[in-house]
Amino acid sequence: MDKIIARISEELEKAFAAAGYDRKYAVVRNSDRPDLGDFQCNGAMAAAKEYHKAPIMIAEDVIAKTAESTVFQSEAVKPGFINIRVAPEALVSYLREMEEDEHLSVPQEEHPKKIVIDYGGPNVAKPLHVGHLRSAVIGESVKRLVRAVGNEVLGDVHLGDWGLQIGLIITELQERRPELPYFSEDENAAYPEEAPFTISELEEIYPTASAKSKEDEAFRDRAMQATHELQEGRPGYRALWKKIMEVSVADLKRNYHRLSVDFDLWKAESDVQEYIPQIVADLKDRELAHEDQGALVVDVSDESDKKQIPPCIILKSDGAALYATTDIATIYEREKLFKPDQIIYVVDKRQSMHFVQVFRTVRKAGYINESTELTHVGFGTMNGKDGKPFKTRDGGVMRLENLLNDIEKEMQVKISDNRNVKEEDAAETAKIVSLAALKYGDLSNQASKDYIFDVDKFTSFEGNTGPYILYTIVRIKSILERAEAKDREAAEKAAALLETNTAEQRALMLSLTQFGSVIEDAYRDLAPHKICAYIFELSNEFNRFYHETKILSEADEAMRRSYLNLLVLTGNVLEKCIDILGFSSPEHM
Numbered sequence: 001m002d003k004i005i006a007r008i009s010e011e012l013e014k015a016f017a018a019a020g021y022d023r024k025y026a027v028v029r030n031s032d033r034p035d036l037g038d039f040q041c042n043g044a045m046a047a048a049k050e051y052h053k054a055p056i057m058i059a060e061d062v063i064a065k066t067a068e069s070t071v072f073q074s075e076a077v078k079p080g081f082i083n084i085r086v087a088p089e090a091l092v093s094y095l096r097e098m099e100e101d102e103h104l105s106v107p108q109e110e111h112p113k114k115i116v117i118d119y120g121g122p123n124v125a126k127p128l129h130v131g132h133l134r135s136a137v138i139g140e141s142v143k144r145l146v147r148a149v150g151n152e153v154l155g156d157v158h159l160g161d162w163g164l165q166i167g168l169i170i171t172e173l174q175e176r177r178p179e180l181p182y183f184s185e186d187e188n189a190a191y192p193e194e195a196p197f198t199i200s201e202l203e204e205i206y207p208t209a210s211a212k213s214k215e216d217e218a219f220r221d222r223a224m225q226a227t228h229e230l231q232e233g234r235p236g237y238r239a240l241w242k243k244i245m246e247v248s249v250a251d252l253k254r255n256y257h258r259l260s261v262d263f264d265l266w267k268a269e270s271d272v273q274e275y276i277p278q279i280v281a282d283l284k285d286r287e288l289a290h291e292d293q294g295a296l297v298v299d300v301s302d303e304s305d306k307k308q309i310p311p312c313i314i315l316k317s318d319g320a321a322l323y324a325t326t327d328i329a330t331i332y333e334r335e336k337l338f339k340p341d342q343i344i345y346v347v348d349k350r351q352s353m354h355f356v357q358v359f360r361t362v363r364k365a366g367y368i369n370e371s372t373e374l375t376h377v378g379f380g381t382m383n384g385k386d387g388k389p390f391k392t393r394d395g396g397v398m399r400l401e402n403l404l405n406d407i408e409k410e411m412q413v414k415i416s417d418n419r420n421v422k423e424e425d426a427a428e429t430a431k432i433v434s435l436a437a438l439k440y441g442d443l444s445n446q447a448s449k450d451y452i453f454d455v456d457k458f459t460s461f462e463g464n465t466g467p468y469i470l471y472t473i474v475r476i477k478s479i480l481e482r483a484e485a486k487d488r489e490a491a492e493k494a495a496a497l498l499e500t501n502t503a504e505q506r507a508l509m510l511s512l513t514q515f516g517s518v519i520e521d522a523y524r525d526l527a528p529h530k531i532c533a534y535i536f537e538l539s540n541e542f543n544r545f546y547h548e549t550k551i552l553s554e555a556d557e558a559m560r561r562s563y564l565n566l567l568v569l570t571g572n573v574l575e576k577c578i579d580i581l582g583f584s585s586p587e588h589m
Helices: 004-018 043-051 055-064 088-100 130-148 164-176 199-215 217-232 235-258 269-285 323-337 349-365 400-418 423-443 466-486 503-513 515-525 529-548 557-581
Strands: 028-030 039-041 072-077 081-086 114-118 152-156 289-292 295-298 312-315 342-348 373-379
Touching: 004 028, 004 039, 004 055, 004 081, 004 088, 043 055, 043 081, 055 072, 055 081, 081 088, 088 503, 088 557, 114 130, 130 152, 130 342, 130 373, 130 400, 130 423, 130 515, 130 557, 164 199, 164 217, 164 235, 199 217, 199 235, 217 235, 235 400, 269 289, 269 295, 269 312, 269 323, 269 349, 295 349, 312 323, 312 349, 323 349, 342 349, 349 373, 400 423, 423 466, 423 529, 423 557, 466 529, 466 557, 503 515, 503 529, 503 557, 515 529, 515 557, 529 557
Parallel strands: 114 152, 114 342, 342 373
Antiparallel strands: 028 039, 039 081, 072 081, 289 295, 295 312
């Protein structure tokens, strides 16, 4: 289904051509003055120089050729603006098509792409904390957005499970429980099916071991040796590593589920270790990598660079691989397994140089198809009200689970005080609304910018917040429920949209026609904040319509059905948007 602005542009191009002017000047955009028109075209002023003619004369020539249009009415305004207003019948017709379109006017990719999105990145054996929030929330929304336009998408958590943190856990556990069979030299030792720790114990073991390694050099050396032996395949350590993975992944899945974040792939750094030796050998053999102060590096600078791009380090001087090495191997594996058309990384913007180096290395080595897009969606920092990275009251890093609990408790109090929800439903409703508050509070900001995490603001039922959007959807549901009790047929989609009856109704209908364009723009820029801006505007338009219109008490049956059908379409668009953003709506609030 094409966009309404595309229909207007097509007719205006014909009008420019019929009037003797180049079609390229028929550029239509949203009006700067909504009181004068829905859209505008400034092409007459651009054409004046080429045709040596006053802009207003060109505009009037074009307007004369649009007199018979059933799509829009237009007028020429000095010095040469063309103001465009969508015709009522065209507006109604477009919304009827939206109703019938399974995608609600969202443009679908003509040639769908296969896309891998990397947006997790937590290390195992550690709890999720607020630092993991933005990658999960933004990444999930980008995944849903990219999928909404018809692409085949795979979301990958990409776990950190192969570094020193595993060796630290092994060493600390060995000091505490040396009798465990995992530490036996016997390669045929039997290992228990049950893990020797719970997730709570595991989350205590790692920070203890990490702190100890900073003070005790011998302990750190043993941990590094354990890491080496794990990677070399020592059976007991491999068995223990698998238990760490089982316990950690189960807990991660529980927490991600609570965030309504879902991964198609649960791949990890360990999955690509087998490729690293051959990649290192290949880079050496083809002289793409060379030694620099004992390290193995690949030069990735380019003459066109405006700032210096350091070499990509493949191996440190002690022969150890780095994150860059693992990421190169991961791209190598993704090309081998999936042959993606695009790989998107949703990672802190402070890692931008890292991705420049990695992307240039894999392209230089030919490890990815030349046409494959490699994209880094960098996000800013989530800060507290003091403008510094968000912390707990005692200055520590807050667990994500605790943050969610705090918001849910606050929201449950607000919902209970509102008295529109049964007491037994308040807790479940609070979960739904608090998740919306959290996600919308993040996503309504441009991803690349830092933002202030303000619980009071995010959980407000007024203003540009998630709860306000949900309250609008619930209001629509409530009206339709009451309409069904009063007149069942009136609440069904069979009711037709009639000509616009009020200014508020027309404004709401126009806002609905923008849906496909908004999703297209958000997809092009991988920018969920554009969807947030749209649904805030749409919610405002609906609430103005609601306050100025007697919907259920409208005496004219056909008009009442028209209003109700408009509510259904508005509700569907809002629900589609929040689904892309990664949250849902309750039945009552």
